[in-house]
Amino acid sequence: MGAPKMFFAGSGGQGILLMGQMIGAAAMLEGKEATFFPSYGPEMRGGTANCTVIVSDKPISSPLIFESDCVVAMTLPSMHKFEQTLKPGGLLMLNTSLIRHAPKRNDINVIEVPVTELANELGNSRVANIIMLGAFIRATNVVSPENIEKIIHDVFSGQRSALLELNLKAFNFWQQ
Amino acid sequence: MQPIFEYTKGMIPGETNYCPGCTHGISHRLIMETLDEMGKLGHTIGVGPIGCSVLAHKYMNVDMLEAAHGRAPAVASGIKRVHSDSLVFTYQGDGDLASIGAAEIIHAAARGEKITTFFINNAIYGMTGGQMAPTTLIGQKSTTTQSGRTIEHAGAPMRVCELLATLDGAVYVERVALNSPANIGKAKKAARRAFEIQDKKLGFSFVEFISTCPTNWGVSPIDAMSFLTEKMLPYFPLGVFKTPEGEK
Amino acid sequence: MSEKVLMKGNEAFSEAAIRGGCRYYFGYPITPQNEIPEYMSRELPKHGGSFIQAESEICAINMAYGAAAAGGRVFITSSSPGIALMQEGLSFLASAEVPTVVMNVSRCGPGIGGIQPGQADYFQATRGGGNGDYRIPVFAPASLQEGVDLVFEAMELSDKWRNPFFIFTDGILGQMMEPVKLPEKLPDIKREDIKKHKPWALTGYGENDAERNTVISLRIQPDVLEKHVHKLFEKYERAEKELCRVESFGLEDADVVIVAYGIVARIAKEAIEILAEQGIKVGLIRPISLWPFPYNEFKKLSRNTKVVISAELSMGQLIEDVKLGVGERFPVRLVGRTGGMIPSSLEIAERTKKILEEIGG
Numbered sequence: 001m002g003a004p005k006m007f008f009a010g011s012g013g014q015g016i017l018l019m020g021q022m023i024g025a026a027a028m029l030e031g032k033e034a035t036f037f038p039s040y041g042p043e044m045r046g047g048t049a050n051c052t053v054i055v056s057d058k059p060i061s062s063p064l065i066f067e068s069d070c071v072v073a074m075t076l077p078s079m080h081k082f083e084q085t086l087k088p089g090g091l092l093m094l095n096t097s098l099i100r101h102a103p104k105r106n107d108i109n110v111i112e113v114p115v116t117e118l119a120n121e122l123g124n125s126r127v128a129n130i131i132m133l134g135a136f137i138r139a140t141n142v143v144s145p146e147n148i149e150k151i152i153h154d155v156f157s158g159q160r161s162a163l164l165e166l167n168l169k170a171f172n173f174w175q176q
Numbered sequence: 177m178q179p180i181f182e183y184t185k186g187m188i189p190g191e192t193n194y195c196p197g198c199t200h201g202i203s204h205r206l207i208m209e210t211l212d213e214m215g216k217l218g219h220t221i222g223v224g225p226i227g228c229s230v231l232a233h234k235y236m237n238v239d240m241l242e243a244a245h246g247r248a249p250a251v252a253s254g255i256k257r258v259h260s261d262s263l264v265f266t267y268q269g270d271g272d273l274a275s276i277g278a279a280e281i282i283h284a285a286a287r288g289e290k291i292t293t294f295f296i297n298n299a300i301y302g303m304t305g306g307q308m309a310p311t312t313l314i315g316q317k318s319t320t321t322q323s324g325r326t327i328e329h330a331g332a333p334m335r336v337c338e339l340l341a342t343l344d345g346a347v348y349v350e351r352v353a354l355n356s357p358a359n360i361g362k363a364k365k366a367a368r369r370a371f372e373i374q375d376k377k378l379g380f381s382f383v384e385f386i387s388t389c390p391t392n393w394g395v396s397p398i399d400a401m402s403f404l405t406e407k408m409l410p411y412f413p414l415g416v417f418k419t420p421e422g423e424k
Numbered sequence: 425m426s427e428k429v430l431m432k433g434n435e436a437f438s439e440a441a442i443r444g445g446c447r448y449y450f451g452y453p454i455t456p457q458n459e460i461p462e463y464m465s466r467e468l469p470k471h472g473g474s475f476i477q478a479e480s481e482i483c484a485i486n487m488a489y490g491a492a493a494a495g496g497r498v499f500i501t502s503s504s505p506g507i508a509l510m511q512e513g514l515s516f517l518a519s520a521e522v523p524t525v526v527m528n529v530s531r532c533g534p535g536i537g538g539i540q541p542g543q544a545d546y547f548q549a550t551r552g553g554g555n556g557d558y559r560i561p562v563f564a565p566a567s568l569q570e571g572v573d574l575v576f577e578a579m580e581l582s583d584k585w586r587n588p589f590f591i592f593t594d595g596i597l598g599q600m601m602e603p604v605k606l607p608e609k610l611p612d613i614k615r616e617d618i619k620k621h622k623p624w625a626l627t628g629y630g631e632n633d634a635e636r637n638t639v640i641s642l643r644i645q646p647d648v649l650e651k652h653v654h655k656l657f658e659k660y661e662r663a664e665k666e667l668c669r670v671e672s673f674g675l676e677d678a679d680v681v682i683v684a685y686g687i688v689a690r691i692a693k694e695a696i697e698i699l700a701e702q703g704i705k706v707g708l709i710r711p712i713s714l715w716p717f718p719y720n721e722f723k724k725l726s727r728n729t730k731v732v733i734s735a736e737l738s739m740g741q742l743i744e745d746v747k748l749g750v751g752e753r754f755p756v757r758l759v760g761r762t763g764g765m766i767p768s769s770l771e772i773a774e775r776t777k778k779i780l781e782e783i784g785g
Contacts (some may be wrong), residue, residue, distance in 0.1 A: 021601065025430045028603045034430070037599035040456055040539065061694040062687065063600045066768035219628040221494065233638045239626040241493050242640040244516050247486040250478070254490025254498075256628065257448055257474040259615070262628045280486070283479035 003056035004142050005065045007082045010074025010095070012049045015129035019072065020051040022133060023156070027055040028146035035063035048078060055142050072136055074115075074129070079103060093136055095128070111139055118173055127170035135174040145171070186212040193228075197397025199354040200229055200296065203267075206364045208236055210371060211263070220263040221255050223248040227269040228302040236267075242264075246277020249284035252291045255263060263371055265292040271301045274310035274334050281340070285326045288345030288379040295336060298387040299408060306392030307418040310334040313407055331383045333411060337384050341417035347379030353386040355404045359414070371372040378420045386412055428603040433461035433568050433593070436604050437527060438467070440572040441499035443609040444579030446525070447473030448496045450487035452480055454503045455539045456595035457529035461501075469594060472612065481506035485513030485526075492517070492524045493639040494616035495625030497579055501527040503595075504545050505536060508553060514588055515554025519641035521624075523582035525575065526560075527591040529598035532737075532764045540764025541595035543686060549592045550715045555735070557653050559660040561667050562590040562714040564685045568602040570712070576607045581624070585663065592714060594737070596687045596766075598670035670718035671710040676726050678707030682759075682777055683746045684735040685711050687766075692735050694769030699776060706776065714745075722749035730785050735759040736774055755783055 006023070010016045020036050027034035038051040052065045067087050073079035074095045085094055088107040097116030113135045115128040122131075130152070137145050152171060156164040186208025194200045211217050217238055226245035233240035244282035248266035256264045273281050273295050273400060281293065300318055301307040308318040308325055311333045311377040315324040325333075340346045348370055352363035363385060386408050390400035400407035431439070438460050441449075449464035465475045474491075478484035481502050492498045497660060502510060507528045517524055528549065532542035549562045563573035563578060571593060578589040618625050622689050629636045643649035671689075674696070684692040689710040696706045725732070732750050734743035741760045748755050761767045761773045767775075 021430070024601055028428060028430050034601075035605060036430075037596060038599055040595065040599050057731070060602075062690040062768055062769065063602070064691065065598065066770065173565075217673075218630045221626045221628055223490070230642055233640055237636065239628055239636050240638045240640075241626055242638070242642055243486065243489070244512055247482070247489075250486035251490035251493075252449065253476060254450065254487035254492075254496075255494040256490075257487075258491050258494035258496040258618075259627060279479050279677040280483055283483065287476070300634065349547070 003054060003058065004140065005062070005067070006070040006072070006142070007050060007065060007068050008053065008054045008072045009048065009050035009078030011078070012047050014049065014074050015126070016049040016074060017051050018155075019129050019133045020053045022148055023053050023055065026045065026143040028123045029147045029150060030143060031161060033060050035060050037063040048081070050078065050082070051141075051147060054088045058067045070136070070140060072173065074132065075099065083108070093117060093132065093142065094140065095132060097109050097128075100163050109167075111135065113139060113174055121151055122166065122170055122173060124166060127166060128169050130170040134171040138174070178184055184209040184212045186217055186237050188235055190235075193231055194318045195391040197388060197400055198228070199298070199385070199387040201358060202354050203294065203296060203363070203385045203387065204232065204235055206360070207265070207267070207367050208238075210364060210367045211238065212370070214371060216263050216371070219261075220265070221259065223252045223255070223264070224264045225268040225272040226303075227272050229267060229269065229296065230303065233250035233266055246272050246280055246392055247274070248272070249280040249289070249291070249293060253284055253289045254286070256289060256291050260290070263292070263374055265294060265371075267294045268296065268414065269302065270295070270297045270299065270309040270311045274336050281336075282343070285340045285346040285380045285382065288347070290374050290377050290379065292374050292381045292383070295382065295384040296387050297336070297384055297412065298389040299333070300389050300392045301319070302389050302392055311336070313411055313413075316407075335412060337382070337417045345380050346382055346418060347420040349372045350382070351384040351386065351408060351412060351414050353404065353414055353423070354388070355386070355401050357381070373420060382420045384412075428605050430601050431568070432459055433571060433597045433599060434457065434529065434603050435463050436568050436572050436606070437461040437575050437591070437593075437598075439606055440575040441525065442467060442471055442473075443607050444576040445497040445610045445613070446499040446579055447471060448475070448488070448491040449496045450476045450478045450484040450491070450500055452478050452484055452502065452506060454481075454506045456531060456598050457501050457503050457527075457688075460529075468777070481509035482512065485510040487519075488524045489513055489517055489520075489522060492522045492543055493520070493626050495622045495627055497583070498524045499527070499548055499575070499579065500524065502647060503527060504528065504530050504542070507545060507548065511548070511553035513554075514560060515556050515558060516641050517561060517588045518558035519556065519587040519652075520639050521656075522639060523588065525578045525582050525591065527575070527587050527593065530592065530594045532762065535654070537574070539595065541687065541737065541766065542762065542764060543594065543688065543737035544739070544741065544762060546714065546736070546738060547594070549590055550717070550745070558656060559663070559715060560588050560590045561663055561716070562592050563669070563712060564592045564714050565597065566686055566689045566710065568597065568600070568604045570785070572604050572606060577749055579627055581667075585659065585665075586624075586661065592686070594687055603647050620685070632665045667713055668716040668718050668720070669712035671712060672673045672708060672723045672724065674705065674720055675709070675724045677705055677728065678726065679705045679728070679730050680731055680733060680780060681707040681709060681725060682733045682735050682776070683709045683711070683742065683743065685714060688735050688737060691712075691767060691769050695772035698769060698773040704777065704780070711745075717749070719745075719749040721738030725750070725754065729754050731779055732756045733759050733776060733779060735767070737766065738762055
């Protein structure tokens with residue numbers, strides 16, 4: 001993947017945008033160009049949430065994605081909406097805790113991660129997104145896991161530092 | 177020899193554009209004389225309206241800005257944020273303040289802006305030629321209520337002091353009239369009180385001047401004074417509607 | 425300080441304004457620019473500045489009028505319908521020669537329309553929606569870095585020119601994140617020093633200075649008003665020479681030249697790469713200043729140009745300036761989307777090819 005174009009999608013409150021922002025921030029640490037563009041709609045809770053992330057060694061012409069290299073789907077509707085954007089051979093990562101249906105496409109790679117169950121194993125269902133982020137980084141290497149860990153340290157500092165250990169653990173929890 | 181009357185430094189010498197019998201001249205003078213007496217002319221920024229007093233910046237000898245119709249309280253709020261230690265006032269007529277600028281005056285008062293507003297209520301639009309104002313009385317004729325204002329058609333006249341007094345941010349609200357030497361004396365005291373309250377940063381202060389418009393009422397200056405006294409004052413009662421707690 | 429940070433457009437633009445000297449912000453919530461009033465309400469007090477959540481956009485621009493006339497540096501923002509409400513104030517500011525930087529994080533109309541990005545306020549921005557003869561310089565950034573740099577610079581330019589300046593951007597740039605390098609913060613101007621920098625400002629004339637200031641837009645005598653407007657237009661004529669900005673490439677041997685600004689120019693660049701792979705030479709003119717519009721850039725079009733395409737998120741507004749620039753020399757065609765629909769680079773490439781076929785290229 002020269003300049004991977006990624007969709008992260010799910011529903012509001014799942015921490016979708018944070019996944020995208022962390023990859024953007026880690027890419028910046030690596031001296032790469034990055035864009036992050038969230039969908040913005042009238043819903044504050046529930047509804048759909050998605051964002052695009054592009055990481056590249058060269059300036060990025062547009063943050064919009066019409067053909068994607070990777071889709072991370074955290075809910076069934078988001079899989080339905082975004083799997084069609086994948087290039088042949090692209091990567092679809094599915095939260096199989098919530099998605100019980102198979103994707104329509106058969107020309108793509110699929111990785112299944114039961115993130116909600118895994119998060120419950122860790123004792124906090126809210127880190128499902130970080131478990132998925134860990135799985136995604138291991139599967140794609142768009143940025144180095146070490147740099148994501150640095151960003152996790154930044155995000156979970158100060159008042160949120162009590163959550164640091166849990167999130168680091170979550171990030172390294174998934175083993176294929 | 178002791179001079180018994182002097183032109184205030186607060187007014188720029190020269191003729192005004194006001195009609196004979198109009199009370200704008202009196203209210204201008206009261207306000208500017210007060211600032212002069214307080215030694216505040218060099219530390220005041222005034223905001224003029226659209227309406228007959230659109231040229232107030234030519235008469236009032238302080239830094240002046242001329243705002244769009246109704247917007248003076250918003251403009252004054254912006255000025256006050258930059259110069260919190262200067263006195264900032266708006267001077268607005270009834271169409272400007274109570275109609276097109278209703279949102280601006282209510283929210284400036286609600287925010288408790290440390291500014292003073294002088295409200296000239298003569299129950300009619302002057303400069304545009306005598307159309308109905310929000311304060312035009314029931315039965316009063318205007319060029320847009322030619323048989324007289326009716327409640328069915330235009331609702332009842334707005335009492336602005338009473339409305340603003342309901343807002344916590346408005347700490348001083350008084351209605352005065354320009355129809356007699358005694359009332360003019362009270363009006364000047366009210367202007368001073370309003371500025372002093374602003375100077376102490378206590379909140380929003382507001383003085384309504386019940387005024388005349390002989391030209392657009394279609395009466396002589398003397399009859400205009402009678403109309404003010406006999407028709408307007410019963411509907412717009414004079415008095416202090418609000419004072420800051422602990423400040424008398 | 426000079427390291428890059430990953431920031432959301434709306435927040436990066438806000439920070440750039442503060443670093444450019446903005447101490448006063450007045451705003452009313454409207455999507456997709458809400459991060460700006462939120463940021464300003466939090467940050468301005470730390471810099472000795474002031475924020476008011478205005479009761480409407482009409483009041484926001486008038487608060488700006490007051491604060492800027494009083495010598496403060498003001499940045500205000502809104503999105504399309506809110507910018508429509510500000511037009512009365514913009515006309516007053518232009519007439520009274522009061523500086524203020526205004527930004528439109530635009531969405532789609534007409535009416536309340538939708539909240540997705542659009543460029544259908546091009547006429548509103550460049551022709552002015554307020555009454556009377558006046559002009560406002562308009563900058564349209566295509567990246568967060570360019571937006572940060574333009575907002576920062578406009579704060580200074582607005583004071584220098586004693587004119588409102590306009591930044592025309594959209595929901596994508598407002599909402600997206602990209603690494604940006606923020607400029608160093610300009611030194612504060614103390615309240616007592618305002619008169620030194622702005623002798624025209626309303627500060628109260630003090631004890632000894634007998635000269636008072638007035639800030640007005642009323643000139644009731646026709647000859648006086650005409651003279652004032654002529655004076656304004658002398659300024660605008662200088663602005664046309666000094667403030668025009670454009671990026672262009674590939675004009676000398678292009679089959680097609682695409683004209684696009686803001687986010688569309690970024691998508692067009694991708695389309696140009698796609699077309700180059702297919703052997704079609706496409707040049708780009710990206711106006712950075714929408715007024716003054718870079719008409720002179722069109723003189724560089726080669727004789728072999730077959731068509732000039734205006735690519736925009738509207739039904740043909742930019743195209744009017746493109747036609748003024750091109751004149752009768754070449755055909756001009758529109759590639760437009762509206763309603764919040766954003767064309768892909770592939771769509772722009774395909775529609776370009778179709779246009780070429782139609783005109784027999």
